[in-house]
Amino acid sequence: MTNPSPPETEPNRAADAAMADASALLFHDVPAAVYLRALDGAFLEVNNATAALFGYVDPAAFLAAMADCPEQFYLDPNARKSVLDELAAGGVVAGRRYQAMCGDGFVIWIEESAKRTVSPAGDVFYVGFLRDVTEEKSTSWALAEAEEKYRTIFENAVEGLFQMTPAGRFVTVNGALSRMLRFASPEALTALGDAAANLFTHPEDRQFLHAALSETGVVRAMETELRRGDGTRIWVSVQARAVRGGDGAVVLYEGSMEDVTERRRSQEALRHNLKRTKALFHQTVKSLSTTVRFRDPYTAGHQDSVARLATAMAKRLGLDRDAVDCIQVAGQLHDIGKISVPVRYLCKPGRLIGLEWEFMKQHAATGYEILKDIDFPWPVAEIVLCHHERLDGSGYPRGLGGEELCQPARILAVADVLDAMASNRPYRPALGVSVALEELARHRGTAFDADAVDAAREAVSAGDVTY
Amino acid sequence: MAEKRILTVDDSVSVRSLVSSALRQAGFDVVEAVDGADALDKVNSGFDMVITDINMPNIGGIELLGLLRERPDTRFTPVLVLTTESQKNLRDKALAAGASGWVVKPFEPASLVAVVRRFIGRT
Numbered sequence: 363m364t365n366p367s368p369p370e371t372e373p374n375r376a377a378d379a380a381m382a383d384a385s386a387l388l389f390h391d392v393p394a395a396v397y398l399r400a401l402d403g404a405f406l407e408v409n410n411a412t413a414a415l416f417g418y419v420d421p422a423a424f425l426a427a428m429a430d431c432p433e434q435f436y437l438d439p440n441a442r443k444s445v446l447d448e449l450a451a452g453g454v455v456a457g458r459r460y461q462a463m464c465g466d467g468f469v470i471w472i473e474e475s476a477k478r479t480v481s482p483a484g485d486v487f488y489v490g491f492l493r494d495v496t497e498e499k500s501t502s503w504a505l506a507e508a509e510e511k512y513r514t515i516f517e518n519a520v521e522g523l524f525q526m527t528p529a530g531r532f533v534t535v536n537g538a539l540s541r542m543l544r545f546a547s548p549e550a551l552t553a554l555g556d557a558a559a560n561l562f563t564h565p566e567d568r569q570f571l572h573a574a575l576s577e578t579g580v581v582r583a584m585e586t587e588l589r590r591g592d593g594t595r596i597w598v599s600v601q602a603r604a605v606r607g608g609d610g611a612v613v614l615y616e617g618s619m620e621d622v623t624e625r626r627r628s629q630e631a632l633r634h635n636l637k638r639t640k641a642l643f644h645q646t647v648k649s650l651s652t653t654v655r656f657r658d659p660y661t662a663g664h665q666d667s668v669a670r671l672a673t674a675m676a677k678r679l680g681l682d683r684d685a686v687d688c689i690q691v692a693g694q695l696h697d698i699g700k701i702s703v704p705v706r707y708l709c710k711p712g713r714l715i716g717l718e719w720e721f722m723k724q725h726a727a728t729g730y731e732i733l734k735d736i737d738f739p740w741p742v743a744e745i746v747l748c749h750h751e752r753l754d755g756s757g758y759p760r761g762l763g764g765e766e767l768c769q770p771a772r773i774l775a776v777a778d779v780l781d782a783m784a785s786n787r788p789y790r791p792a793l794g795v796s797v798a799l800e801e802l803a804r805h806r807g808t809a810f811d812a813d814a815v816d817a818a819r820e821a822v823s824a825g826d827v828t829y
Numbered sequence: 830m831a832e833k834r835i836l837t838v839d840d841s842v843s844v845r846s847l848v849s850s851a852l853r854q855a856g857f858d859v860v861e862a863v864d865g866a867d868a869l870d871k872v873n874s875g876f877d878m879v880i881t882d883i884n885m886p887n888i889g890g891i892e893l894l895g896l897l898r899e900r901p902d903t904r905f906t907p908v909l910v911l912t913t914e915s916q917k918n919l920r921d922k923a924l925a926a927g928a929s930g931w932v933v934k935p936f937e938p939a940s941l942v943a944v945v946r947r948f949i950g951r952t
Contacts, residue, residue: 437937437944438937438939438943440939460940461932461936461937461940463944463947466924467928467931468920468930468931469930469944470933496915496933499933499934499935500913500914500915500933500934503913503935504913504934507844507913507934510841510842510843511841514842
């Protein structure tokens with residue numbers, strides 16, 4: 363049994379009707395803006411999306427506004443004319459973009475596409491699509507504006523800014539850098555090819571930059587000397603970072619450099635001046651120490667030896683550079699007060715007695731008086747005043763003891779006694795260094811500082827000083 | 830009839846020069862200001878219209894709008910916002926502050942002239 367063929371006309375008519383309904387629905391509710399317009403450009407029908415696009419509540423409101431003032435959304439009359447001309451000539455227009463005005467004064471970018479259509483009844487009209495492309499247009503424009511701002515910053519920066527390949531070719535540079543490196547323009551610098559080989563006056567600096575950037579990715583305040591376009595040299599401080607490609611390899615260096623030539627020059631001058639001032643200071647101390655030589659050559663030589671020995675002891679005790687310098691200066695000047703002691707006492711063979719001895723003991727206080735108004739960076743006068751004091755209070759002039767005696771004074775006291783006993787004196791021959799060390803050992807921890815005595819023994823046995 | 834005068838306010842040099850050249854070719858007299866503060870200094874000399882950007886240093890476009898609406902001499906001067914911003918809430922803020930219209934950058938010179946003419950007519 364076979365089914366009879368269905369009648370042909372009825373279902374087709376139903377399908378046509380359904381299709382017409384669907385088309386109408388689709389036309390009105392599709393989310394894209396669609397219109398139908400006559401050959402003269404007048405709108406025949408628009409959908410909801412078109413009305414919404416231009417800020418109207420519904421298609422009827424849009425059509426009414428257009429009827430009052432035809433095509434008012436085209437701001438530029440030429441835009442409307444060119445769309446219609448192209449449709450008339452070729453029957454199609456695709457992707458035409460122009461600015462259009464909405465009902466509320468908001469001007470947006472529209473993309474219009476349309477084609478000529480013939481209805482079943484034979485009417486010719488245009489069906490078109492409109493799309494809001496404002497965001498697309500403004501995003502790329504905003505990017506261009508932002509780029510302009512950054513370019514302005516880049517070009518007007520005071521620092522030299524650069525991008526450079528690891529091979530040493532400048533890719534991008536600003537005006538400040540080309541001026542700094544004495545090139546006519548940024549282009550003259552980028553046209554240079556691999557410049558780095560010529561640029562760095564110290565090739566090892568370039569290797570360092572290379573290594574630092576590939577290892578840590580960043581370099582800060584690296585100072586290096588560069589050779590400029592005109593052959594002159596300049597010191598710069600470089601900040602740079604490595605830019606890596608997708609595979610992690612360094613493809614670019616970018617950063618800034620600042621001319622620090624002037625700063626380095628003044629630093630250099632400052633260092634030089636400081637060196638001179640230090641030399642002047644030591645020469646002055648030496649001259650002061652030498653003044654006693656004219657009356658008493660033994661004392662002058664003794665001060666030199668004590669300064670050497672006390673310095674060696676201070677180093678062995680692990681004192682810092684500043685404390686060592688202090689002890690050296692105090693040692694050099696400790697007997698300066700002897701210029702007030704009559705020469706006959708200084709050279710007298712045998713022991714001093716009574717007033718002679720009292721006179722001799724005055725030299726510590728006189729030394730203090732001579733030195734106290736000099737603004738040394740250390741208490742030199744005080745140390746000189748104390749160099750005959752003993753830890754157990756048996757010394758002079760004040761009979762101080764224990765914690766009242768600072769470490770430089772303790773060191774100086776030991777060095778003074780050792781040198782005096784170990785050397786020839788005007789009033790007696792040398793007793794010898796071993797006798798001196800024995801004497802010190804006897805009073806180690808009582809009259810003399812134990813550490814200082816140990817340091818003196820070590821300095822002698824290690825040959826820091828010789829007797 | 831004297832030329833109509835327009836004050837254009839934008840911190841971008843290239844936008845200012847595009848606006849100026851489009852309007853000058855159409856016969857308007859144009860004065861440029863680099864931001865809202867500069868605009869307030871210059872607006873004293875009297876303008877038929879102000880065209881302003883939104884995002885600017887010192888004084889931005891929305892603030893400028895408010896300040897212009899407070900002054901008796903500029904209370905009714907049409908102010909057109911010309912910006913890359915297209916957010917609806919910013920637009921509503923500008924309208925509330927007294928903006929007459931809103932043009933999203935970039936602009937076609939002819940379209941800009943057409944908008945200006947809709948507000949202040951021909952020169």
